[in-house]
Amino acid sequence: xxxxxxxxxxxxxxxxxxxxxxxxxxxxxxxxxxxxxxxxxxxxxxxxxxxxxxxxxxxxxxxxxxxxxxxxxxxxxxxxxxxxxxxxxxxxxxxxxxxxxxxxxxxxxxxxxxxxxxxxxxxxxxxxxxxxxxxxxxxxxxxxxx
Ligand code: HEC
Numbered sequence: 001x002x003x004x005x006x007x008x009x010x011x012x013x014x015x016x017x018x019x020x021x022x023x024x025x026x027x028x029x030x031x032x033x034x035x036x037x038x039x040x041x042x043x044x045x046x047x048x049x050x051x052x053x054x055x056x057x058x059x060x061x062x063x064x065x066x067x068x069x070x071x072x073x074x075x076x077x078x079x080x081x082x083x084x085x086x087x088x089x090x091x092x093x094x095x096x097x098x099x100x101x102x103x104x105x106x107x108x109x110x111x112x113x114x115x116x117x118x119x120x121x122x123x124x125x126x127x128x129x130x131x132x133x134x135x136x137x138x139x140x141x142x143x144x145x146x
Pocket of ligand 1 (some may be wrong): 066068069095099103109111112114115132
């Protein structure tokens, strides 16, 4: 009996060390900072609209598939990777819808920031980009950028 008790204690100790270890790992990143594969922290705090139009919802899916890897979740940008599109620079009067189509098709030569060039994005149609623009505009409006 004594031997089994000892074994149980040893197993419990090993398991709790395991929990302690993973628990420590999990608290590494504060949850309010959105991080992506590239690891850059969000650059702006994006207020999410209460609802998205049907087109914006389609755009969100395309954005998350093709753009968020650089521009971050909710287009909040990523430190060291790419700028937030929810930003006054990208308001409609300064970067109209055509700027988005051109960016996706031809890429962008770095000029507003120091992240380097944006490469052309493969596998997005003009139709996809229109939906992405609808999505980004609704995010912008929810953040007072018109
Ligand atoms: C590989 C990283 C990367 C990806 C993927 C990416 N971008 Fe960019 N994008 C950038 C960077 C970096 C800039 C900033 C260039 C600068 O300095 O002005 C930028 C700038 C832009 C601009 C501003 C263009 C201008 O005229 O100034 C738009 C619009 C844009 N991106 C839209 C998109 C959209 C839409 C997608 C997805 C279809 C996308 N980006 C995917 C990195 C990326």
